[in-house]
Amino acid sequence: SRSSLSYAQRAEEHRSPLVKKLFAIAERKKTNIVLSADLTTTNELLDIADRLGPYIAVLKTHIDIVSDFGTSTIDGLTQLAQRHDFLLFEDRKFIDIGNTVQKQYKGGALRIHDWAHIINASILAGEGIIQALDQTICDAGVSERGILILAEMTSKGSLAVGEYTRASVEIARKYPQSVLGFVSTKELSSHSPAASPNEDFVVFTTGVNLSSKGDALGQQYQTPTMAMAGGSDFLIAGRGIYAAADPVTAVKEYQKAGWDAYQQRIRS
Numbered sequence: 729s730r731s732s733l734s735y736a737q738r739a740e741e742h743r744s745p746l747v748k749k750l751f752a753i754a755e756r757k758k759t760n761i762v763l764s765a766d767l768t769t770t771n772e773l774l775d776i777a778d779r780l781g782p783y784i785a786v787l788k789t790h791i792d793i794v795s796d797f798g799t800s801t802i803d804g805l806t807q808l809a810q811r812h813d814f815l816l817f818e819d820r821k822f823i824d825i826g827n828t829v830q831k832q833y834k835g836g837a838l839r840i841h842d843w844a845h846i847i848n849a850s851i852l853a854g855e856g857i858i859q860a861l862d863q864t865i866c867d868a869g870v871s872e873r874g875i876l877i878l879a880e881m882t883s884k885g886s887l888a889v890g891e892y893t894r895a896s897v898e899i900a901r902k903y904p905q906s907v908l909g910f911v912s913t914k915e916l917s918s919h920s921p922a923a924s925p926n927e928d929f930v931v932f933t934t935g936v937n938l939s940s941k942g943d944a945l946g947q948q949y950q951t952p953t954m955a956m957a958g959g960s961d962f963l964i965a966g967r968g969i970y971a972a973a974d975p976v977t978a979v980k981e982y983q984k985a986g987w988d989a990y991q992q993r994i995r996s
């Protein structure tokens with residue numbers, strides 16, 4: 729099955745140039761860590777990206793929380809992504825009608841389409857949101873842009889479960905050009921028949937922490953080992969890494985835990 733294949737094997741078979749690049753980075757750097765860099769100033773964001781860049785595959789931003797956001801924020805991130813060989817994922821969680829999300833994605837103050845390789849979106853509004861983002865990506869003709877559908881959420885009492893999660897998978901299958909996979913707590917697509925025999929969605933799992941079970945505002949965590957055993961491909965961790973006393977030591981611990989669990993999975 730898909731989860732016993734290596735990133736290198738999956739890179740070879742995958743139709744998406746962006747997924748090929750992502751898997752190649754993971755193999756080269758031996759990391760499946762996505763740093764959730766939820767820092768609120770440009771200096772702090774760029775500093776953590778520079779220090780932890782060598783150990784991560786993807787840097788995830790919430791660019792709208794950066795209080796002094798500007799061209800230097802984006803230029804800095806883009807340069808560091810090239811220097812340290814990682815991709816940029818803007819965690820904007822698009823959720824509106826198609827016409828609005830196209831404007832939020834392509835232009836506006838944040839110019840997300842210009843610099844973020846990966847974005848995420850919710851299907852609460854129906855298929856039209858994915859259609860709209862897919863259209864923007866396909867029309868722009870830039871191959872290195874993709875969407876993750878937010879099929880579940882890690883917060884307590886999340887309503888993104890059951891039929892909603894199943895519908896996320898069904899919609900993802902209709903947009904193979906732009907939908908790379910999911911943000912979810914576990915692998916989802918093997919439970920229902922694939923539209924194509926080559927289907928290979930990438931699973932990004934958030935709510936990952938080595939030492940905490942949650943926070944005071946409803947976040948719920950699992951460990952890297954649990955997430956990888958559940959079929960995750962990339963582990964998103966934020967406070968567990970950047971808020972540690974020594975973030976470099978912490979990111980190396982997450983990198984090792986994630987990589988060991990991955991190797992164990994492809995061996996079994």
Ligand code: 6AU
Pocket residue numbers: 764766790819821848878880881882883911934935936947964965966967968
């Ligand atoms: O490791 P943390 O708890 O410090 O940060 C988790 C990060 C945050 C959340 O906005 C995000 O992951 N997140 C997401 C994403 C990535 O879409 C979905 C979700 O269900 N839960 C979650 O925490 O930046």
